[in-house]
Each structure stands twice: as structure tokens, then as C-alpha cells.
Amino acid sequence: MNDKAKKKVLVLLGSPRKTGNTAILAQEIASGAESVGAAVETLYINGMDIKACQACWTCQKEESKGCPIDDDMQTIYHKLSEADSWVIASPVHWFNMSTQTKLWLDRCFALQKYGENPFRKKIAIAMSFGDTDPFTSGCINAIRSFQDSFRYVGAKIVGIVYGSAMNPGDISGNADLLKAAKELGKKL
Ligand SMILES: Cc1cc2nc3c(=O)[nH]c(=O)nc-3n(C[C@H](O)[C@H](O)[C@H](O)COP(=O)(O)O)c2cc1C
Numbered sequence: 001m002n003d004k005a006k007k008k009v010l011v012l013l014g015s016p017r018k019t020g021n022t023a024i025l026a027q028e029i030a031s032g033a034e035s036v037g038a039a040v041e042t043l044y045i046n047g048m049d050i051k052a053c054q055a056c057w058t059c060q061k062e063e064s065k066g067c068p069i070d071d072d073m074q075t076i077y078h079k080l081s082e083a084d085s086w087v088i089a090s091p092v093h094w095f096n097m098s099t100q101t102k103l104w105l106d107r108c109f110a111l112q113k114y115g116e117n118p119f120r121k122k123i124a125i126a127m128s129f130g131d132t133d134p135f136t137s138g139c140i141n142a143i144r145s146f147q148d149s150f151r152y153v154g155a156k157i158v159g160i161v162y163g164s165a166m167n168p169g170d171i172s173g174n175a176d177l178l179k180a181a182k183e184l185g186k187k188l
Contacts, residue, residue, distance in 0.1 A: 006037060006038060006039040007033070007037070007038040007039070007084045007085065007188065008038070008039055008041070008082060008083045008084050008085070009030065009033045009038045009039065009040045009041070009083060009084065009085045009086075009087060009185075009188050010040075010041055010042075010043065010079050010080060010083035010085070010086050010087070011026050011029070011030055011040060011041065011042040011043065011086075011087040011089065012043050012045055012086060012087065012088055012089065012101070012104065013026060013042060013043065013044045013045055013046070013089050014045055014046075014088065014089055014090035014091070014097065014098045014100045014101030015046070015089065015090065015091045015098060015100070016046045016098075016100065017091075017168050018044055018046070018047075019168065019169075020091065020128075020168040020169075021091065021128035021163075021165040021168065021169070021170060021171035022089040022090060022091050022126050022127060022128050022171075023089060024169070024171050024172055024178075025089060025126035025127075025128065025161055025163075025171060025177070025178070025181045026042070026087050026089035026126050026181075028178050028181035028182045028185065029087050029124050029126060029161070029181045029182070029184050029185035029188070030042065030087065030185060031182055031185060032181065032182035032183060032184060032185020032186045032188075033085070033087075033185040033186065033188045034185075035182075035185070035186065036185075036186050038084075038085075038185075038188060041079065041083075043076065043079070045100045045101070045103070045104060046100050048072040048076070049071045049072045050071060050072055050073050050076070050100075050103045050104055050107065051069050051071050051073075051103075052103060052106065053106040053107050053109060054069065056068065059109055059110030059112075059113055060109070064110075064113055065113060066110050066113040066114055067107060067109075067110035067113075069107075073104065073107050076104060076107075077107075077110065077111060077114040078114060078115075080108070080111060080114070080118065081111065081114040081115030081118045082115070083121065084121065084122065084188070085121055085122040085123065085124065085158075085188035086121050086122075086123050086124070086155075087123075087124045087125075087126065087185075087188070088101065088123065088124070088125045088126070088146065089125075089126040089127075090125075090126075090127055090142065091127065091128055091129065092127060092128070092129035092130070092131075092137050092138045092139050092142060094138070095137070095138025095141055096138055096141050096142050096145065097127075097142040097145060097146070105149065108153075119150075119153040119154050119155045120154070120155070121155045121156070122155075122156055122158045122187070122188050123146075123150055123155050123156065123157045123158060124157075124158055124159050124160075124161075124184050124185065124187075124188055125143070125146055125157065125159075125160040125161070125162075126160075126161050126162070126181060127139050127142060127143070127160070127161075127162040128162065128163055128164070128165045128171055129162070129163075129164060129165075130164070130165070130166040131164065132164050133164075134162060137164070139162050143160060143162070146160075158184070158187045158188065159184040159187060161177060161180050161181045161184055163177040
């Protein structure tokens, strides 16, 4: 397959732990995608300069060229727009998605200025939480936020994998979950 025909998958690691539980799940999804010929790029969001949306609404004006904040999001906008699929990896922090994930997601308000159909994506979500239950952990709050957000912009969530794990690497003990993550990657 030549490079142009390859599907582009962009992985957004939303944990400060670069090799933590959600990064492991994201890696399995990436490996599934690569096994069917996709090209994967991974961004460690915590190491990037992404400021919070300032609610200036500049990006919503008809003549606007995009978000006026000059930070790493300017590069990320183009990567988000060019990718066929996004893999969103986020731990549960305080009963919702991580701050790192919410930062870039809020900034997607401006994404419409960075491509023809910037939200026509397939989306895979990977989450982990320290509690034993997806409801009491707050994982379901995050999933609801993703579902509402992507329904609003017309993107398609093709699958969500999540599991309980507290310490970095604990998720590796959940073989069924890793397998589900790899299978999810094949759908991207
Ligand atoms: C600041 C912080 C807040 C957390 N809040 C929650 C929470 O609300 N619910 C929960 O079940 N686990 C919570 N956890 C535990 C993490 O979700 C859990 O350790 C997860 O596996 C981390 O994934 P990671 O290794 O990819 O960072 C929290 C951890 C941190 C550091």
C-alpha cells in the first residue's frame, strides 16, 4: 500500500504518565490499526504547549482563519484535520476526562477552519480508572461527554475500551481488554 492510500490514525495521549495504563491501551489500538495497514502518529499531549480556550469566539467569525492562540495547537489542528481517525486516550481524573484531554478538545471549537470536513472522523476511546466500577469512577461521565461532543460535530465513535487499573501498567493484566483494544484498532 502506498503512503497516500494508507489511513492516518492520530493517537492523543491524555495522561501525564507517558507509559501508563491509557498509553498501553492506546498502543494496542495503534497496533491493531497498523496490522491492517494504517499509519499511526502519537502525540503526548502533556508535553505540549496547549493553552485553554479563551472564549474569544474569533474562530467562529466568518472571515476567521482559525484560533488566534499561538501555541502547539496550531500544529495539532492540521494533524487532527488530516487524520482519518483519532484515538483518544484518557485516564479518569476527578470523575471525568483528564485536563490534558479537555484542553485540546475545547480548542476543537476552531477546527472547522482547518479543513474541508474536519470532524468526519472515526473515533476510538481508551480510558482507565482506579475505582472498580465505570459509574462510580466517573468514567461514564467522560464517555457521556465524548458521546455528546462527537454527536454534536458529526464524528463517529467506533468503539470505547475502558478498564479498572490504579498503578501504571496494571492494565496489562487485563488480557481481554487488551485484545478488545487491538480489535478496535482494526476498525479505524
Ligand atoms: C489526579 C488524579 C485523579 C484521579 N481521579 C480518579 C477518579 O475520579 N476516579 C477513579 O476511578 N480514578 C481516579 N484516578 C486514578 C486513575 O484514573 C488511574 O490510576 C488510571 O489508571 C490512570 O491512568 P494512566 O496510567 O493512563 O494515567 C485519579 C488519578 C489521579 C492522578
